[in-house]
Amino acid sequence: DAAINRIAAGEVVERPASAVKELVENALDANARRIEVAYADGGKTLIRVTDDGHGIAAEQLPLALSRHATSKIDGSDLLDIHSFGFRGEALPSLGAVGRLTIRSRAGAEGAQIAVAGGLTQPVKPTALSQGTVVELRDLFYATPARLKFLRSDRAETQAITDVVKRLAMAEPFVGFTLRDVSGGGEGRVTFRADPESGDLFDALHGRLARILGNDFADNSLKIDAEREGFHLTGYAALPTYSRGSALAQYLFVNGRPVRDKLLYGALRGAYADFLSRDRHPAAALFIDCDPHLVDVNVHPAKSEVRFREPGLVRGLIVSALRHALADAGH
Numbered sequence: 001d002a003a004i005n006r007i008a009a010g011e012v013v014e015r016p017a018s019a020v021k022e023l024v025e026n027a028l029d030a031n032a033r034r035i036e037v038a039y040a041d042g043g044k045t046l047i048r049v050t051d052d053g054h055g056i057a058a059e060q061l062p063l064a065l066s067r068h069a070t071s072k073i074d075g076s077d078l079l080d081i082h083s084f085g086f087r088g089e090a091l092p093s094l095g096a097v098g099r100l101t102i103r104s105r106a107g108a109e110g111a112q113i114a115v116a117g118g119l120t121q122p123v124k125p126t127a128l129s130q131g132t133v134v135e136l137r138d139l140f141y142a143t144p145a146r147l148k149f150l151r152s153d154r155a156e157t158q159a160i161t162d163v164v165k166r167l168a169m170a171e172p173f174v175g176f177t178l179r180d181v182s183g184g185g186e187g188r189v190t191f192r193a194d195p196e197s198g199d200l201f202d203a204l205h206g207r208l209a210r211i212l213g214n215d216f217a218d219n220s221l222k223i224d225a226e227r228e229g230f231h232l233t234g235y236a237a238l239p240t241y242s243r244g245s246a247l248a249q250y251l252f253v254n255g256r257p258v259r260d261k262l263l264y265g266a267l268r269g270a271y272a273d274f275l276s277r278d279r280h281p282a283a284a285l286f287i288d289c290d291p292h293l294v295d296v297n298v299h300p301a302k303s304e305v306r307f308r309e310p311g312l313v314r315g316l317i318v319s320a321l322r323h324a325l326a327d328a329g330h
């Protein structure tokens with residue numbers, strides 16, 4: 001069983017950033033308003049995600065660690081999901097690839113459970129405020145072959161930062177803190193975004209300024225368009241904004257960060273008259289549609305999507321952005 005978990009785990013957890021993604025998504029699913037991600041040594045020795053969400057009851061802790069146990073789906077309609085998680089694979093996978101401790105408080109008292117090398121220890125009481133703290137130490141310590149494939153601390157830190165910023169962009173009403181605790185102690189805050197307020201566009205604009213800078217926020221166009229059940233909202237840079245890059249392209253489908261060739265291509269296509277092919281227009285764009293019109297679960301760890309009607313989606317993006325650019329005098 002430990003071996004099966006370890007093999008399956010490799011599918012879900014490729015590197016520290018994928019562990020961070022799973023843990024932050026769990027915190028979001030638990031309706032956290034504030035989430036802190038701490039890491040040491042590029043996440044290789046420590047990843048700790050703290051949230052103020054609804055927590056896990058003591059008697060549910062062992063279940064949270066068992067494969068395919070999830071509290072987020074009833075099994076009737078796999079496609080119709082609104083939470084990030086639903087496979088029940090992340091925590092058991094993390095327990096198979098590192099030393100995992102979960103401390104959580106859902107009611108009056110907190111409890112903790114620890115698992116290492118697939119061996120689970122009994123639940124113990126622990127003092128803690130409302131919410132959950134998941135700590136993953138020594139990722140891949142039992143699988144040196146995988147450890148070898150990790151990149152430098154700096155590169156892994158960059159990947160963690162990117163994952164956190166993408167999720168922070170998707171959830172502007174939630175506060176995020178990213179802290180490098182390499183070397184111990186309080187560490188150093190490397191990114192911070194307080195919960196935004198106002199309507200969704202206000203909140204997104206505030207979060208954009210936080211993540212991409214005031215310069216982008218002040219030099220971008222509001223996008224709000226709809227076509228045959230697909231809604232496109234967000235902000236896209238004016239062609240005069242010069243600091244676009246692949247890292248400054250934030251795309252979301254039904255609230256999830258995605259990296260999808262079709263969508264990147266559509267974005268590039270919209271700016272074809274303004275930017276050369278090697279330039280990346282900065283944008284934060286959200287596509288929302290009926291979950292049945294898109295498959296976001298092509299692969300658990302990848303962020304590809306498959307639209308039923310890719311041409312329609314591409315057309316919507318290109319025409320909405322071109323109209324916005326034309327309205328702004330371009």
Ligand code: ADP
Binds near residue numbers: 087
């Ligand atoms: P999934 O998210 O697919 O359900 P996971 O393995 O990520 O599977 O988590 C297993 C279960 O543990 C979740 O269904 C949820 O009930 C619980 N859980 C995990 N993380 C948290 C958290 N931060 N706050 C509250 N509950 C959590």
Ligand code: MG
Binds near residue numbers: 025
């Ligand atoms: Mg999950």
